[in-house]
Amino acid sequence: MIRPSERWKKSSYSESGACVEVAWRGTVWVRDSKRSSPAIVEFSAPVWGRFVAALQRASSLP
Template identity: 80%
Template sequence: MIRPSEHWKKSSYSEGGACVEVAWRGTVRVRDSTRSSPAAVEFSAPVWRCFVATLRTGSSLP
């Protein structure tokens, strides 16, 4: 469920309709902005930090 107070930020790498948006409010929520459904996947802050660090370093997840 999307919370009315959420501010979604679109990825700077989103092109040609392949859009990912992220909202941060206690937890990190990720959604596909091309779908009409307001569904989002929710991550805890530590899990999100691990994911982003893994992307930056190019290493595999633990």
């Protein structure tokens, strides 16, 4: 269960205003920064790690 006091981290690509925020404590939660509630998606840490790794690989493609 996510608590209101969780520390949310905003994407470093958030200058346009269209961004996501992430919080974690064993589980990773993702939300739209403009709609902080109730639209929260939950991921296990291993699944989130694979997702981030795939994004990093994709960003290095020509």
